[in-house]
Amino acid sequence: MFEQAGENRSGPTEGGIGAVTKASGNSDSPFLRPPHPSLTLPAQRDMHVFEWTRSSAWGPIVVDLMSDIVTDQVVTSLRKRPPKYFVSDESSWLDEATLKAGSFQEPDCFSVLAQRLPSVFKAVVAYHACRPGAPHIVAAEGLRVLDPRRLQEDALALFDAPEESILASIEELDVATREGVVHLALDDVFLIQRCGHYLIYGSETMQGIAANLQRRTGRDAFGALRSRGIPTIFVCELPLQLLDPGDVLALAATSLTKALESTIAGHPPPSSIDFTLTLKKAVPPHYIVRHYHPDVIPNPHEGYRPCRIASASCSLCSA
Numbered sequence: 001m002f003e004q005a006g007e008n009r010s011g012p013t014e015g016g017i018g019a020v021t022k023a024s025g026n027s028d029s030p031f032l033r034p035p036h037p038s039l040t041l042p043a044q045r046d047m048h049v050f051e052w053t054r055s056s057a058w059g060p061i062v063v064d065l066m067s068d069i070v071t072d073q074v075v076t077s078l079r080k081r082p083p084k085y086f087v088s089d090e091s092s093w094l095d096e097a098t099l100k101a102g103s104f105q106e107p108d109c110f111s112v113l114a115q116r117l118p119s120v121f122k123a124v125v126a127y128h129a130c131r132p133g134a135p136h137i138v139a140a141e142g143l144r145v146l147d148p149r150r151l152q153e154d155a156l157a158l159f160d161a162p163e164e165s166i167l168a169s170i171e172e173l174d175v176a177t178r179e180g181v182v183h184l185a186l187d188d189v190f191l192i193q194r195c196g197h198y199l200i201y202g203s204e205t206m207q208g209i210a211a212n213l214q215r216r217t218g219r220d221a222f223g224a225l226r227s228r229g230i231p232t233i234f235v236c237e238l239p240l241q242l243l244d245p246g247d248v249l250a251l252a253a254t255s256l257t258k259a260l261e262s263t264i265a266g267h268p269p270p271s272s273i274d275f276t277l278t279l280k281k282a283v284p285p286h287y288i289v290r291h292y293h294p295d296v297i298p299n300p301h302e303g304y305r306p307c308r309i310a311s312a313s314c315s316l317c318s319a
C-alpha cells in the first residue's frame with residue numbers, strides 16, 4: 001500500500017560565473033556572491049547534501065563546478081543574447097555559447113555537470129508523499145516498491161465490496177507498468193500543494209482500484225482510502241549513486257539552468273519546483289531521515305479545496 005507510493009575539471013573559480021557576478025556588485029542573488037572558500041581546492045571540499053530549497057548553498061557550488069566551461073565570456077554572451085527560454089531538457093543554448101567561447105567539453109554541459117556532481121554532493125534531499133496505515137512500519141522497512149500480492153491483500157482488506165469486484169478492479173489496472181519503482185519529489189511544498197491526492201488517498205495504484213471499483217459497484221470507494229492511515233511526508237537523503245542516471249542528469253540540467261537564469265536575470269531560483277525522482281528500487285529505511293504530517297492539503301480531486309487533517313500525528317512522532 002506504500003507503493004510509491006577523478007574529476008575532470010580544470011580548476012578553481014577564477015573566470016567562472018562567480019567571478020563575473022562578483023564584479024557586477026549585485027549581492028541580492030546567491031549566485032552573485034564570491035564562491036565559497038571551500039570550493040577552491042577540491043581536496044578540501046566538504047561533501048554536501050543537495051536540498052532544492054537551499055539554493056544559496058547549492059547554487060554557488062554548481063556554478064563553481066562548471067566555472068572552467070561556463071566562463072565569464074560565456075555568461076557575458078548569454079547576458080547579451082539570452083536564449084528565448086532557459087530550458088533544462090536540452091542544452092544546445094548553453095553548448096553553443098561555450099563552443100563560441102572555446103570552452104566546450106564533450107559531450108555537453110549538462111552531462112559534464114552530472115559527472116561532476118558526485119564529487120561534491122553525497123546525497124539529495126527528496127520527499128515521498130503517502131498515507132500509510134502504520135508509519136512506523138515504513139520507517140522500519142523503508143519505501144517499498146509495488147508488490148502485486150501485497151496490493152491485492154490490502155485492497156481486499158480495505159474495500160467493503162464483493163471480492164470478485166475488487167479482484168476485477170485490480171485486474172483492470174496495468175499493474176505491471178507500476179511495479180518496481182518508487183517516486184519522490186525534490187520539493188515537498190510542490191508535492192503538498194499540487195499532488196495532495198497521494199496524501200489524502202494514498203498510492204496512485206490504490207486510487208486506480210478505487211476508481212474502477214466505484215464504477216463497477218456504483219458505491220463510493222474513495223471514502224475507504226480516506227478512512228485509514230495518516231497523510232505523511234517522508235524526508236529522505238538519497239545517495240546520488242542510488243539515483244537513476246537519467247535523474248542525476250536531470251538534476252544537473254535543472255540546477256545549472258536555474259543557476260544561470262538566476263544569475264542573468266538577477267533573481268533567486270524558484271523556491272518551488274516540479275521535479276520527480278523515479279527510483280527503480282526500494283529506499284532502505286536508513287535513508288529516511290525524518291517525517292511529518294501536513295495538516296492542510298489542497299485536494300486535486302476537489303478543485304484544490306483545502307482538506308484539513310484532524311489529527312496530524314502518529315506513533316512515530318512521539319517515539
Ligand SMILES: [Zn+2]
Nearest residue numbers: 313314316317
Ligand atoms: Zn508522525
